[in-house]
Amino acid sequence: MKIYNTAERKKTEFKPIRDKKVGIYSCGPTVYWNQHLGNMYAYLSWDVLIRTLKYLGFETKWVMNITDVGHLTSDGDTGEDKMEKGAKKEGLTVWEVAKKYEGQFMESVRLLNITNPDVICRATEHISDQIELAKRIEANGYAYMTDVGLRFDTGKFADYGKFANLRLEQMADSGRLDADPKKKNQADFLLWIVNQPNHIMQWDSPWGRGFPGWHIECTAMSTRYLGEEFDIHTGGIDHIPVHHTNEIAQGYGAFGHQTARYWMHNAWVVGKGGQKMSKSLGNVFTAQELAEMGINPLAYRYLFLTTHYRKGMEFSLESLAAARKPYERLKQLMADWPEGGEIDADFSKRFVELISDDLMMPEVVALVWEVTRSNLSSEDKRSTILEMDRVLGLDLERPEEAVSGDVVELANARWAVKKKGDWSEADRLRKLIQEKGYIIEDRADGFKLKRDQTVKVSEKGETNEGR
Ligand SMILES: [Zn+2]
Known part of the structure; x- marks a missing residue:
């Protein structure tokens, strides 16, 4: 199998560390608001990765975090806290906000037929792991204290900007906590934050009462569940320059090596014509809203499959309506065609080649339609397509729900x-x-x-x- 490894900027042969056992860590949602269909694109991408690995005979362990601790608004741990902002807006506690939107996320996972991760880990339940990791980084000489908190010393890690091709001399302060007079290097980020008395979530630590920086939770939880070195780390392309760059630095600081061998990143969903996803523009919907509108959310999954995860896609109700027709047609064909056929070996071979080539899903969708037009018998067409659906996850075998x-x-x-x-x-x-x-x-x-x-x-x- 070949996957595109961001660290190498190319497609490369995937070789797991432990024979057929594969450990995958995905950066999960920050649960302060609804995850809309655009947000779910990432999890659909990694679901297809997991399904593909399983189809190819690998045994997977998929770990995903839930960021439920108040880290601050921007990626650089600066600005207003997202969780606290969400809580204020709804008159709930930060803990209630986290619980509510974790529920909304997991319901979206179900509606979009995304495989349940083997481990869902919450940042607030792994505070001691994060403290231990920060202690280790500090003991190895990669961190120092300022009035704002414990900072990672990027000056000690020569390759800091390499992963994202960062031009460090051009980095600017991105907010309140970043303007720290005791900071040694512009890129030095916070492992643990102190002296923020108004912040609601606080824990005791060797550096004082405070809360973790955002980046430390992913390094702490990925290595806790998958070991100090694991196979694949995934996230959105927006994670490359800050979050994953900092995770790689933390891995070196704590263990002397990178934690993940392969880094995979999904592109974004944008609105029609490349516009931003925004409720005011009428292009933001949740999976739940689709269901309420009487649209099977898996029609969105079909739309997603017609794009490649590294290209992203444009979303609009028109594009969804256009995807819904072929999706429902496929389901109808499965319902019409008799059971008991055989899986066609030629189509199956082409299918495996496509999924093994960095998840070429749009080509797989085209292949499915080629099967429908082929001269195979109806029952063989049905069996061949349902076999492919193990990776597509379109639930093609289940007839469209009866009228409620x-x-x-x-x-x-x-x-x-x-x-x-x-x-x-x-x-x-x-x-x-x-x-x-x-x-x-x-x-x-x-x-x-x-x-x-x-x-x-x-x-x-x-x-x-x-x-
Ligand atoms: Zn992360």
């Missing part, structure tokens, strides 16, 4: 009032049915319910800018 009970009840009630000639009540009920995502068509002897194919914009929710 409450919609059927409304439709029956409408039919009854219509027969009595109460047209205004019939019209009111028809609108209710439409709001639930269905169109009702009248026949001589009754009605037919159909899923509404035109996508409607939900009015709910607020802006979810940033990470």
Whole structure:
């Protein structure tokens, strides 16, 4: 299998450290707000990676963190705290905010058919691991104390800017805590922060009462669950210049070597024409909102699969509607075709080649359609495509959900009032049915319910800018 390793800036043959056992760590969400479909692109990408590794016979251990500790707003641990900002907005405690949005994230994972990570680890539950790691870095001579906290001394690590091709001489202070007169090098980042009495989450440490810097949690938890050296570390491309650069520095400071062998990064989802994802522009939705609109969230997964994780994609309700049609068509074909066929060896071979080449999913989707048009028997087509679905994760075997009970009840009630000639009540009920995502068509002897194919914009929710 080949994967693109950011550290080498090229596709490279993947060789696990421990034979067929593969350890993967993914930077997870900061749980202060809803994770929208754009945010979920990363987790869909790494789900496909996990499914591919498993398909190819590797045994995977997938670890993902939940950033539930208040680290500060920007990547450089400066500015206002995201968790505290979220709590203030909703009148909840920071702990309640974290719990609420972790729940929303895990529900999105389920709706998008993302494999459950083997380990989900919360930063607040690993404070002592983070302290131990910072102590180790300090004992090795890679850290020093200022009035703001314990800082990593990037001057001690000659390759600091190498991973991201950073031009260190051009780095500027990015906020309040960064303007630290005792800082030795511009890039020196905080391992532990002290003297912030207004910060809500605080713990005792050898450096005083305070809280960890953001970067230390990922190095602490990845090595805690996967060992000091593991196979793959994933994250968004925005993590390259700061978060992952600092993680690599922490690995050297603590263990004398890089923690991960391969670093994989997903590109971003943007709105139509490259615009920012923003609720005010009407291009931000959660998986839950899709479900409420009567759209199977897996239609979004299909849309994701038509793009490559390193290219990202443009998202709009139009692009989603365009993906929904072929997705539902595929499900229909699976339902129509008989069971009991055989997996075609040629298609299967091409499939394995594509997934083994840095996850060429758009080509796999094209291959699926090639199977549908091939001269294989219907049952063989079905079996061949369902085999590929083990990696695609589109749940193609399950027929599209039947119309839910409450919609059927409304439709029956409408039919009854219509027969009595109460047209205004019939019209009111028809609108209710439409709001639930269905169109009702009248026949001589009754009605037919159909899923509404035109996508409607939900009015709910607020802006979810940033990470
Ligand atoms: Zn991370």
